Amino acid sequence: MDTVTVTLVNKPELIIEAYNITPDAFAGKSLEEIGNLECHEGNHKTALKEFFTITGKAGATAESTKIIVKGDCTRVKRIGQKMSAGEIVIEGNADMYTGGWMLGGKLHVTGNVDAFCGIQMEGGEFIIDGNADNHLGSSYRGDWRGMRGGLIRVGGNAGSDVGTFMIGGTIIIEGNAGIHIATHAEGGTIIVKGNAMSRVGGQMVKGDVYIFGTIDVMMPGFRYIGDVEKEVDGKSATFAHYIGDLGERHPTRKGEVIYGNLYQKI
Amino acid sequence: MAKVIKDVGCPYCGACCDDVEVTVSDDGKKILEVANVCAIGAEIFKHASREDRVKLPRMRQPDGTYKDVSYTEAIDFTAKMLVKAKKPLIFGFGSTNCEAMSSAAKVAEKAGAVLDNCASICHGSSFLAMFDNGYPSCTLGETKNRADVVVYWGSNPAHAHPRHMSRYAMFPRGFFTGKGVMGRKVITVDPRFTDTARVSDIHLQVKQGHDYELFNAFRMVVRGFEADIPDVVAGIKKEQILEVAEIMKNARFGTIFYGMGLCHSDGRNHNVDEAISLTRDLNETTKWTIMAMRGHYNITGPGAVWSWQFGFPYCLDLTKKNMAHMNPGETSSIDLAMRDEIDAFINIGTDAGAHFPIEAVKHIKKHPMVTIDPNICMASEISDLHIPVGIVGVEVAGIVYRMDNVPIQYRKVIDPPEGVISDEELFERIYQRMCELEA
Numbered sequence: 001m002d003t004v005t006v007t008l009v010n011k012p013e014l015i016i017e018a019y020n021i022t023p024d025a026f027a028g029k030s031l032e033e034i035g036n037l038e039c040h041e042g043n044h045k046t047a048l049k050e051f052f053t054i055t056g057k058a059g060a061t062a063e064s065t066k067i068i069v070k071g072d073c074t075r076v077k078r079i080g081q082k083m084s085a086g087e088i089v090i091e092g093n094a095d096m097y098t099g100g101w102m103l104g105g106k107l108h109v110t111g112n113v114d115a116f117c118g119i120q121m122e123g124g125e126f127i128i129d130g131n132a133d134n135h136l137g138s139s140y141r142g143d144w145r146g147m148r149g150g151l152i153r154v155g156g157n158a159g160s161d162v163g164t165f166m167i168g169g170t171i172i173i174e175g176n177a178g179i180h181i182a183t184h185a186e187g188g189t190i191i192v193k194g195n196a197m198s199r200v201g202g203q204m205v206k207g208d209v210y211i212f213g214t215i216d217v218m219m220p221g222f223r224y225i226g227d228v229e230k231e232v233d234g235k236s237a238t239f240a241h242y243i244g245d246l247g248e249r250h251p252t253r254k255g256e257v258i259y260g261n262l263y264q265k266i
Numbered sequence: 267m268a269k270v271i272k273d274v275g276c277p278y279c280g281a282c283c284d285d286v287e288v289t290v291s292d293d294g295k296k297i298l299e300v301a302n303v304c305a306i307g308a309e310i311f312k313h314a315s316r317e318d319r320v321k322l323p324r325m326r327q328p329d330g331t332y333k334d335v336s337y338t339e340a341i342d343f344t345a346k347m348l349v350k351a352k353k354p355l356i357f358g359f360g361s362t363n364c365e366a367m368s369s370a371a372k373v374a375e376k377a378g379a380v381l382d383n384c385a386s387i388c389h390g391s392s393f394l395a396m397f398d399n400g401y402p403s404c405t406l407g408e409t410k411n412r413a414d415v416v417v418y419w420g421s422n423p424a425h426a427h428p429r430h431m432s433r434y435a436m437f438p439r440g441f442f443t444g445k446g447v448m449g450r451k452v453i454t455v456d457p458r459f460t461d462t463a464r465v466s467d468i469h470l471q472v473k474q475g476h477d478y479e480l481f482n483a484f485r486m487v488v489r490g491f492e493a494d495i496p497d498v499v500a501g502i503k504k505e506q507i508l509e510v511a512e513i514m515k516n517a518r519f520g521t522i523f524y525g526m527g528l529c530h531s532d533g534r535n536h537n538v539d540e541a542i543s544l545t546r547d548l549n550e551t552t553k554w555t556i557m558a559m560r561g562h563y564n565i566t567g568p569g570a571v572w573s574w575q576f577g578f579p580y581c582l583d584l585t586k587k588n589m590a591h592m593n594p595g596e597t598s599s600i601d602l603a604m605r606d607e608i609d610a611f612i613n614i615g616t617d618a619g620a621h622f623p624i625e626a627v628k629h630i631k632k633h634p635m636v637t638i639d640p641n642i643c644m645a646s647e648i649s650d651l652h653i654p655v656g657i658v659g660v661e662v663a664g665i666v667y668r669m670d671n672v673p674i675q676y677r678k679v680i681d682p683p684e685g686v687i688s689d690e691e692l693f694e695r696i697y698q699r700m701c702e703l704e705a
Contacts, residue, residue, distance in 0.1 A: 014353050014607050042353030042609070043378025043585040096596055115595055134595065141593060142397030165398075180536055184398070199478055199533060203540065220499045221482045221491075246494055247485030248543070 008071030023065035023086025134159035204260035221245035239263035277659030280560035280669035304428035345699035351610035358616035360384035360562030363664025366689030383568035395538035411440030415517035420527015424461035476500035566667035619644030656682035
């Protein structure tokens with residue numbers, strides 16, 4: 001695997017939308033061609049070389065390209081957006097839409113990410129060592145097809161609206177999460193190792209949510225049906241099993257109504 | 267003899283009363299009397315005749331004072347600011363006509379700007395819920411003529427839309443509602459005992475920020491899961507939830523009017539989303555509708571105009587020039603300002619100085635700022651340039667959209683002060699100047 005190192009040297013006045021920092025865009029290109037790839041600062045269409053120094057060598061295909069992003073990218077949006085293969089390592093923080101609409105490959109952020117990261121993700125592995133802000137693995141506004149596949153793992157805490165309209169894939173949060181987890185979900189799995197606030201599984205149709213800590217306010221629409229032993233993310237524990245949201249519509253399969261599952265560790 | 271102009275539209279709130287009677291002086295320059303308006307609407311009409319109106323644009327001088335300049339100079343300053351900026355923000359439009367919104371959109375598109383309206387800090391979350399879940403709404407006329415149950419949820423029309431209850435929802439006698447208030451049940455859901463709650467039949471004092479759970483409980487009753495509801499939900503006892511749900515299910519026609527209580531408490535769009543879901547569920551058994559209590563008289567306008575022009579109602583990021591992008595949280599005015607993502611600001615037909623968080627205003631103030639408003643307001647006093655315009659609905663005619671998306675032609679009752687132009691003309695001239703500068 002060939003590696004390209006992209007280092008932010010000129011800070012933008014506003015923010016950079018670097019939607020071309022993906023293995024897909026870099027693959028098969030020379031360093032000069034990569035430097036000329038388009039990015040936006042507000043309404044100014046410019047090139048990556050205006051902000052970044054680019055070293056190393058890109059692979060022939062996305063699968064064989066690894067990108068290391070250095071420098072403070074707190075104000076660089078859309079890194080790894082729509083990437084389908086290969087690998088990106090962001091050494092530090094990244095801004096909004098990191099890994100948005102991601103299709104495959106591996107994306108690793110060693111710092112924190114802002115809102116809307118991993119939205120509508122379809123595949124691949126997205127690892128955030130720090131915290132993630134709101135709308136992690138959520139759907140774009142008005143879209144009823146949220147995250148479909150892949151894995152998002154957050155080392156710290158996550159904000160509100162985790163996995164809204166989720167229909168597949170897994171989100172694991174090692175810390176706490178804000179309000180609205182798996183709202184409108186029709187599939188997928190969300191695991192919160194810390195505490196959740198309120199509205200866990202509101203308007204949920206299908207899918208599984210595991211909460212290891214406390215839930216501040218339980219949705220009235222969930223019914224306790226018993227305790228179960230489960231292995232979650234490599235650990236076994238006993239969970240109180242609730243089904244719901246009873247206020248929401250639910251499909252039937254072989255004459256049986258399918259509900260969303262909420263498991264809270266006892 | 268003074269002239270009485272009838273059926274005038276009121277440029278105050280989203281209820282858009284169009285039965286106002288204005289008495290103007292012989293020369294057609296002064297408003298003498300206003301009838302059929304609330305106290306706030308009356309003040310807007312009377313304000314037009316004040317002697318101390320700003321009649322020329324005012325430019326900030328190096329010593330901090332304002333100096334009168336010509337419209338040509340003001341337009342040149344604004345056009346140059348927009349041409350130079352990488353990400354200008356044009357925000358406001360609650361209190362102007364649709365013609366001005368359309369011209370401003372032309373300017374924004376040319377400038378590669380972000381175009382946003384007051385919904386961004388108001389009913390924007392309703393739009394997000396509508397995108398996710400639809401909007402089973404009706405017109406205010408249908409509510410007046412058909413509704414026998416009305417719910418005010420997180421809204422207080424007694425203060426915010428003073429004639430809403432008397433014109434449309436609570437008191438009027440309609441085609442199928444001949445008994446007026448005697449034939450209607452009014453339910454108010456609010457954490458406070460508001461003046462609207464005082465005149466309602468039932469007040470549910472929901473725990474602040476827990477409307478989502480209460481909607482969920484109502485939906486469970488409608489779907490036949492009342493046995494699973496806890497004894498108390500969001501501070502409301504189960505018996506009361508069952509009682510109100512029964513009234514809602516047995517209504518012939520009902521409307522939920524909701525306001526900032528849902529849009530600006532925790533969850534925001536999700537609260538509205540769940541309210542829409544409840545409305546949909548109730549339509550399994552009877553006819554229910556839902557309506558946002560839009561604030562300003564034409565804040566529904568930009569949603570209609572820009573949805574038609576660009577496909578999105580608010581928070582339009584036109585910086586890519588060949589496509590519109592919208593994602594509140596990123597392209598919304600407050601978020602852009604707080605994250606310091608904009609480098610020029612136009613405040614039109616609103617008062618960002620009064621309504622934005624102070625931190626957002628501080629960031630905006632690092633860059634050039636222009637206020638377009640008939641009056642002196644907090645935004646005009648911190649701007650680099652204040653451009654006065656005619657008051658829509660009083661001095662300028664035009665189309666406005668009522669809260670139920672019904673367009674109404676507003677009239678002009680008096681002339682603007684000499685030399686003062688309309689918002690529409692101003693934006694057209696800014697557009698022309700930008701074309702000249704870029705030529």
